[in-house]
Amino acid sequence: MLKVEGLHTYYGESHVLHGIDLQLPESCALGLLGRNGMGKTTLIKSMLGLLKPRRGSVLFEGYPITRWSPYLIARLGIGYVPEGRGIFANLSVRENLVMCERAGADGKREWTYDRVLETFPRLKERLDHGGQQVSGGEQQMVAIGRALLTNPRLMVLDEATEGLAPRIVEHIWRVVAQIRASGISTIVVDRNYRTVLRHTDRALVLEKGRVALAGESAALARDEGALQALLGV
Numbered sequence: 001m002l003k004v005e006g007l008h009t010y011y012g013e014s015h016v017l018h019g020i021d022l023q024l025p026e027s028c029a030l031g032l033l034g035r036n037g038m039g040k041t042t043l044i045k046s047m048l049g050l051l052k053p054r055r056g057s058v059l060f061e062g063y064p065i066t067r068w069s070p071y072l073i074a075r076l077g078i079g080y081v082p083e084g085r086g087i088f089a090n091l092s093v094r095e096n097l098v099m100c101e102r103a104g105a106d107g108k109r110e111w112t113y114d115r116v117l118e119t120f121p122r123l124k125e126r127l128d129h130g131g132q133q134v135s136g137g138e139q140q141m142v143a144i145g146r147a148l149l150t151n152p153r154l155m156v157l158d159e160a161t162e163g164l165a166p167r168i169v170e171h172i173w174r175v176v177a178q179i180r181a182s183g184i185s186t187i188v189v190d191r192n193y194r195t196v197l198r199h200t201d202r203a204l205v206l207e208k209g210r211v212a213l214a215g216e217s218a219a220l221a222r223d224e225g226a227l228q229a230l231l232g233v
């Protein structure tokens, strides 16, 4: 479904990604791990057209999407929940959701406005609130709901549980599990690596813009020593 080869990305002269390779098969959940500043968000943005890699290639469903515009990449069926959520402050919760509702690239409409509200019942009482008048957890639910309403084939979640209360974090992981069970491929970035490994099939650990470790999540979870060396504080 997704294939990244030899990706190099710079901010000006600062060389941040040093030749990343990754493959994501259909219906696979991939965890992206690494300490702060190791390049996870840069990698995601480089795959989604938000940053232009200087070298390397990205292939999604057979389309060579390297350097395509983000909106064209999104239309191929990628739902993105960005770090910081990206909620439109001047739109209500309802408007934030409704504006994104559309059939997927395959014509299916499995995720509807009503289904999103069933998944996140708290939002039902907040529909007329401004996008940024609601709590951080509710904003995160809007961001996830909005991405699901595009009926994506691949969901990318960058730090979706960052700074949220434990009960909300659990809820979000349950929704991630539902998304995964429904056959949508997922890429998940999160600080809690043990939880990421429980919710994914494969994972890779970035260190200074390079893949330091990659493999099946269950196998990686048994290698606590290697994980601590790369991710421990």
Ligand SMILES: Nc1ncnc2c1ncn2[C@@H]1O[C@H](COP(=O)(O)OP(=O)(O)OP(=O)(O)O)[C@@H](O)[C@H]1O
Pocket: 011, 014, 016, 034, 035, 036, 037, 038, 039, 040, 041, 042, 043
């Ligand atoms: N806009 C930018 N301009 C210059 N350097 C940047 C910019 N954004 C990120 N960087 C640098 O690129 C490197 C990778 O950052 P990135 O945000 O991809 O890391 P990350 O693994 O996602 O970490 P975090 O969890 O902190 O978001 C860091 O050294 C960071 O300082």
